[in-house]
Amino acid sequence: MIAVATASQKGGVGKTTVCINLAHALARRGWNTLVVDTDPQGGIGLSLSRSTRKRRGFYDFLQNGGEARPLILPTRLPELSIMPCGDSASFLSQGAKLDRSPERLRDLLRQLDLLRFDCVLLDTAAGLNGVSEIIVRGSEWVLIPQQAEPLAVRSLPLLLETLARFRADGTRTRVAGILLTMLSSQLDASLKVAREVRAMLPPSLLFQQAIPRDPLFLEASALGLPLSLIRKNPPPSALLFDQIAAELEERIGLPAHKDQTHRHASLLD
Amino acid sequence: MQVSWIDPDEIARLTAQLEGPLQRDEPLPWDLDTLPDISSQFTMDESDSADPPELADAIAAPVPESMEQQGATPAPAIEHIREKLRAIRNSAQDAGLMPIAKTATIERSDSTAIPVSDSPAAGIMPSRTPVRIPPAPQPVTESAAKIPDSHHPSSTPLLPPGSSLTERLQCFIPWVQSVVPCEDILLVDDHGDLLWGGPSRADLALSVVLAAGAGLQSGSDALTRSSVFIRSRLGEQKELSVLPCPTRYGMVTLALLNATGLSNENVTSLREALKLCIDDSAVAPAIKGQA
Numbered sequence: 373m374i375a376v377a378t379a380s381q382k383g384g385v386g387k388t389t390v391c392i393n394l395a396h397a398l399a400r401r402g403w404n405t406l407v408v409d410t411d412p413q414g415g416i417g418l419s420l421s422r423s424t425r426k427r428r429g430f431y432d433f434l435q436n437g438g439e440a441r442p443l444i445l446p447t448r449l450p451e452l453s454i455m456p457c458g459d460s461a462s463f464l465s466q467g468a469k470l471d472r473s474p475e476r477l478r479d480l481l482r483q484l485d486l487l488r489f490d491c492v493l494l495d496t497a498a499g500l501n502g503v504s505e506i507i508v509r510g511s512e513w514v515l516i517p518q519q520a521e522p523l524a525v526r527s528l529p530l531l532l533e534t535l536a537r538f539r540a541d542g543t544r545t546r547v548a549g550i551l552l553t554m555l556s557s558q559l560d561a562s563l564k565v566a567r568e569v570r571a572m573l574p575p576s577l578l579f580q581q582a583i584p585r586d587p588l589f590l591e592a593s594a595l596g597l598p599l600s601l602i603r604k605n606p607p608p609s610a611l612l613f614d615q616i617a618a619e620l621e622e623r624i625g626l627p628a629h630k631d632q633t634h635r636h637a638s639l640l641d
Numbered sequence: 642m643q644v645s646w647i648d649p650d651e652i653a654r655l656t657a658q659l660e661g662p663l664q665r666d667e668p669l670p671w672d673l674d675t676l677p678d679i680s681s682q683f684t685m686d687e688s689d690s691a692d693p694p695e696l697a698d699a700i701a702a703p704v705p706e707s708m709e710q711q712g713a714t715p716a717p718a719i720e721h722i723r724e725k726l727r728a729i730r731n732s733a734q735d736a737g738l739m740p741i742a743k744t745a746t747i748e749r750s751d752s753t754a755i756p757v758s759d760s761p762a763a764g765i766m767p768s769r770t771p772v773r774i775p776p777a778p779q780p781v782t783e784s785a786a787k788i789p790d791s792h793h794p795s796s797t798p799l800l801p802p803g804s805s806l807t808e809r810l811q812c813f814i815p816w817v818q819s820v821v822p823c824e825d826i827l828l829v830d831d832h833g834d835l836l837w838g839g840p841s842r843a844d845l846a847l848s849v850v851l852a853a854g855a856g857l858q859s860g861s862d863a864l865t866r867s868s869v870f871i872r873s874r875l876g877e878q879k880e881l882s883v884l885p886c887p888t889r890y891g892m893v894t895l896a897l898l899n900a901t902g903l904s905n906e907n908v909t910s911l912r913e914a915l916k917l918c919i920d921d922s923a924v925a926p927a928i929k930g931q932a
Contacts, residue, residue, distance in 0.1 A: 482814065525647065574656055
């Protein structure tokens, strides 16, 4: 199992949208995928169902430990499951004792591994402190959605600096890549940001694909669906996530990891 | 005109740091992969000495000061690891992934059980070379022993606090002699190494190990109960009384040759005193006592 956390200094850059659509794309590609909503706002649950708000979830596990399986909600796609945010208010209002949280997170990931998930996407709150820091430090990879707008991209050095500091003090988390989001081909400033970022960052740190600003995302969230499910014939933006999923697989070594743990027999055997 | 206001040099420096090797190769705490193996625990918290001396060279060597100063209290971190290992072992046993350690079925006179599975897996002195012991003169025959309540032990041995195992055994053995008169006394650890007893008695060590091993593997935890022991006949003239005792370093077996006057009370006292002697020692060096 591979754990991938999202991270960004700024809010509203599309982390939750990326998580939902990327997880759906990974699941459709056959990976047993779980999305864990670690954002206290509960964006994953709110995006997909009106009934998840009162469900137990990630923060209940962080607070009490125990068994992870009952916190996992299946979806209509068998390869895709959700762990909602749970009672974050209770956890955070009690002074948020974070000292046990790294251990609990490791316990959670171990349990998810035993439940045979191939990939776990952890959607985090904005900023790299508190619970989000613990989640990023506890994950093998971090995916950085980066809004293709001038103000948003100016926080990129701070984010990279924070991740470099984590690495300097022994955290093994690696950067899966920076994914440009909300790229607007109509806006010169947005295109300039994309060009500048591509010029500055090595290809190993930047996804080839970028996610355009598309009104269909708004429609998808209104329906509580991933983008590819809002129409019988998925819109082009939805297909981008298939490419991003394929790129992510290669970046984090998902096929190789799966081969190590699960070998298939030959078709003719 | 640049709109991102980002310094390319700064980005290049940061990306180099992110893509470079880890500056500190320290894993996350309590990662299961980093737990020390069980045999290394003893060198970690009891003694930093490189290797225990072999049996043939073993003498009651003075304990290095650093070891003395360390004391026998394990570090909290080690305790934490042990707790985790214990929990993992219990879970594995509950799930049927690990067999539960079994002990001997033997006639007994009290009901206080001390499960063998709670004792550490390693012995006091993991020796580098196996001890070569000639075969016992006759096959060991074990019999359960029900003992009379006749002889009462005087008291517990006077063990110098904070002393090494060598010093404590030097106090313990004469006390055993005073409680239960016998021809010879041997102490054997989990690995079959002699903790006490001259090389001339190495053949008896095999008998002790066989007797204790057979008892412990035959399916009950009775053997480690406080007043139960094994009696092994070695020919017509000799008889070994074998008392396995779980300690925090593993099973340590006390064997008395031709002991007279063993009773429920003094067997209990012997076990308790031996446990006290081993468990509270500052270090656990190899020793060879002169019985």
